[in-house]
Every structure is written in structure tokens, then in C-alpha cells.
Amino acid sequence: MSRSEFCQASRIVIKIGSSMLTDGGRGLNTEAIGSWVAQMAALKRQGLDVVLVASGSVAEGMSRLKLKSRPKTLHELQAAASVGQMGLIRRFEDEFQVHGLLAAQVLLTHDDLSDRQRYLNARSTLLTLLDFGVVPVINENDAVATEEIRFGDNDTLGALVANLVEADLLILLTDQTGLFDANPSLHPDAKLITDISVNAELLDEVAGDSISGLGRGGMFTKVRAARLAARSGAATVIVSGKIPNVINSVFQGEELGTYLIPNIAPLAARKQWLAGQLQIKGSVSLDEGAVKILQSAGKSLLAVGVTSVKGAFKRGDLVSCLDTQGCEIARGLINYGAEDAGTIAGKPSSDFEALLGYADEDELIHRDNLVLV
Ligand SMILES: Nc1ncnc2c1ncn2[C@@H]1O[C@H](COP(=O)(O)OP(=O)(O)O)[C@@H](O)[C@H]1O
Numbered sequence: 001m002s003r004s005e006f007c008q009a010s011r012i013v014i015k016i017g018s019s020m021l022t023d024g025g026r027g028l029n030t031e032a033i034g035s036w037v038a039q040m041a042a043l044k045r046q047g048l049d050v051v052l053v054a055s056g057s058v059a060e061g062m063s064r065l066k067l068k069s070r071p072k073t074l075h076e077l078q079a080a081a082s083v084g085q086m087g088l089i090r091r092f093e094d095e096f097q098v099h100g101l102l103a104a105q106v107l108l109t110h111d112d113l114s115d116r117q118r119y120l121n122a123r124s125t126l127l128t129l130l131d132f133g134v135v136p137v138i139n140e141n142d143a144v145a146t147e148e149i150r151f152g153d154n155d156t157l158g159a160l161v162a163n164l165v166e167a168d169l170l171i172l173l174t175d176q177t178g179l180f181d182a183n184p185s186l187h188p189d190a191k192l193i194t195d196i197s198v199n200a201e202l203l204d205e206v207a208g209d210s211i212s213g214l215g216r217g218g219m220f221t222k223v224r225a226a227r228l229a230a231r232s233g234a235a236t237v238i239v240s241g242k243i244p245n246v247i248n249s250v251f252q253g254e255e256l257g258t259y260l261i262p263n264i265a266p267l268a269a270r271k272q273w274l275a276g277q278l279q280i281k282g283s284v285s286l287d288e289g290a291v292k293i294l295q296s297a298g299k300s301l302l303a304v305g306v307t308s309v310k311g312a313f314k315r316g317d318l319v320s321c322l323d324t325q326g327c328e329i330a331r332g333l334i335n336y337g338a339e340d341a342g343t344i345a346g347k348p349s350s351d352f353e354a355l356l357g358y359a360d361e362d363e364l365i366h367r368d369n370l371v372l373v
């Protein structure tokens with residue numbers, strides 16, 4: 001998709017980062033929020049579906065609680081987020097109302113999306129809200145999100161939402177003009193990257209962390225988000241939320257920010273869900289033959305191609321498949337727990353019963369449950 005085709009999008013996910021929403025930590029930026037909402041309302045009037053992913057609950061909570069720096073402990077973060085989320089949602093509801101639009105609060109944890117059934121439930125709810133003409137306003141459910149079940153940054157959440165609702169375009173509004181060839185906060189002479197393939201290796205070299213103390217992910221998570229979004233065919237633009245009329249300008253194809261071109265083959269819905277899983281419970285190392293078969297033939301992983309097993313995973317957990325250099329080449333849901341997988345590693349499936357006293361599936365990971373990375 002070229003930038004000039006963005007105006008053909010019918011569904012857009014817009015993610016606004018903490019740094020933008022809270023005016024660099026000085027409380028909610030009501031003027032800017034009013035302007036973004038007016039632009040989203042204009043898209044709605046043109047018949048588009050709009051989903052908003054809004055960060056800033058922690059930053060707004062810090063401001064309301066008069067905390068000078070981002071809390072370090074999880075319970076303080078959760079408390080700050082609970083206070084701040086009230087302000088965020090109230091502001092958005094009021095602003096959308098000005099344009100005769102209803103907003104809906106949707107709070108998710110990674111746990112909600114890692115369970116296939118709950119993932120499908122979340123999808124139905126969002127699609128129903130869009131059918132009703134409502135703008136879902138999504139954030140992580142920070143008040144209950146512990147380390148194990150959290151996304152941590154809203155870029156990833158935005159991408160998974162783009163997968164869920166099959167959006168055409170994901171716009172990440174942030175405090176920088178876009179993605180630079182080095183962090184411009186540290187290197188003032190850094191140059192803006194305008195258009196780049198989402199798969200370009202350069203992205204891994206240049207995308208750094210957030211240093212503001214307000215946002216979480218920095219550009220690292222924005223690049224990862226663009227790659228996840230591309231798996232359902234969505235195009236991603238990273239752009240400054242400070243540019244007047246930015247959302248509409250991007251939609252009209254103006255060359256603003258960084259466009260991460262989704263030139264990878266989209267995955268089937270179930271594989272998108274698999275690719276979006278963040279909690280990896282272990283790994284299996286493969287021999288060269290198995291690596292080749294997975295990468296070129298799209299086949300299932302058999303135990304005979306596994307050289308070693310790491311981690312304390314159970315049957316059905318997500319594990320990484322590593323090549324002979326230890327690099328992840330695929331991930332999937334494994335049919336045997338760690339101990340049994342260790343016992344059958346390197347063995348043909350005809351030996352499973354003798355080795356384990358039972359035999360479930362012939363495949364260690366079935367190809368339907370496997371995604372290349
Ligand atoms: N290559 C880069 N180009 C631009 N910004 C970068 C880069 N690497 C790291 N960053 C940092 O990422 C920050 C934006 O991410 P973040 O603070 O998480 O914002 P948000 O709250 O919008 O998600 C920038 O302010 C900058 O410090």
C-alpha cells in the first residue's frame with residue numbers, strides 16, 4: 001500500500017502515547033485531546049471505523065497524585081493508573097460528545113488476548129461497538145496487570161487491536177516527528193526515516209528506548225508493533241501528535257512521520273493471534289534439517305528434529321523454536337510438556353509410546369499452531 005492509498009482505509013486504529021496525552025507529564029493536554037477527537041470525528045463522518053488506544057493513565061495519575069517521578073513499585077503504578085484512567089476516560093467521553101459520538105472504555109490485559117476464547121470475545125465486543133458507531137477507547141487494565149500478564153506498552157496493545165479488528169491503518173502519535181536514524185533526544189543531528197519496509201534490519205539498529213520517564217516503550221516497541229500489525233496487513237505510521245491536523249493529513253497521504261510499509265505476507269487469523277503472544281514458556285533447539293523444513297516447507301515440527309529442550313512449559317504452552325545458532329525462527333503451541341518433550345527429543349514418533357507410556361500427537365508442534373518469526 002502506498003501513502004496515497006491510505007484514504008481508502010475503512011478502519012483505523014489511532015494510538016496516542018503518554019507523552020502526548022499528558023503534555024510531557026503536566027496533566028492532561030485538553031486542547032490537544034480536543035483537536036485529535038475533532039479529527040477522529042471527521043473520519044467517523046466520512047464513514048470510517050475508528051478505534052482509539054490511549055495511554056497516559058499512569059502519567060495523569062502521577063499528576064493528580066502530585067508524584068514527581070514515575071512510581072517504581074507495581075502497586076503504586078497500579079494505584080496511579082486507577083486515578084489517572086478516570087481523568088482520561090472522562091475527557092474523551094466529553095470530547096466525543098461534543099461531536100455527537102459515544103465512546104466506550106475497554107480495558108484489556110495480555111491474559112485476555114492470550115486465551116483464544118477471550119481473544120475472540122474481545123474481538124466480538126469491539127466489532128459490535130463499531131457496528132453501533134461507538135469509538136472504543138482502549139487502554140491496558142493497569143490496575144490489575146501484573147508483570148506476567150501485562151503488555152507493558154500500548155504500542156503492542158495498539159498492534160494487537162489492529163489485528164483484532166483487521167484495521168487497514170495504525171497511526172502511532174508520539175512526541176517525535178517520527179523514527180530517526182538515532183534517538184533525536186540524544187543525537188540532535190539524527191535524520192528522519194520517511195518510508196521503510198517493516199522488515200528492514202536497520203530498524204532494529206536505530207529504534208531505541210523511551211527516555212522521557214512517561215512513556216514505556218520508546219521506538220523499539222513501535223517497530224515491534226508495526227511488525228505485528230503488518231501480519232494482518234495493516235500499515236503503520238509513526239508521527240508527531242503535535243502537527244496540526246495530523247490524523248487527517250496522514251489519512252490524505254501527506255508525507256509525514258515514518259511509514260513502516262507492511263510488505264510481508266499477511267497471516268491467517270489464528271496465526272496472527274499466535275504471533276501476538278508475548279509469554280513464551282520455553283524453547284526447543286532444532287537441528288539444521290528441522291530448521292529447513294520449518295522455514296521452507298511450512299511443515300509441522302517433529303520431535304526427531306529437536307536436539308534439546310529448555311524451560312518448564314506444559315502441553316499447550318507457547319515455546320520458541322531456535323536454530324543451531326540459538327536464534328528464534330518460529331514459535332508455536334507445543335503438544336508435550338517439558339519433561340516429556342525432553343524424553344522424546346531426537347526420537348521418531350513411533351518410539352513415543354515405549355518412551356512415555358502413552359502417545360498423543362505425532363507432531364511436537366502442529367503446523368496450524370506454528371508461526372515463523
Ligand atoms: N530512533 C529513534 N527515533 C525517534 N525517537 C526515538 C528513537 N529511539 C528512541 N527514541 C525515543 O522514543 C521516544 C518516544 O517513545 P515513548 O516515550 O514511549 O513515547 P509514547 O508515550 O508516545 O509511546 C522519543 O521521545 C525518543 O526519546
Ligand SMILES: N[C@@H](CCC(=O)OP(=O)(O)O)C(=O)O
Nearest residue numbers: 018055056057058215216217
Ligand atoms: N497503560 C499505561 C502505560 C502505557 C504506556 O506508557 O505506553 P506509551 O506511552 O504508549 O509508551 C498508561 O496508560 O499509563
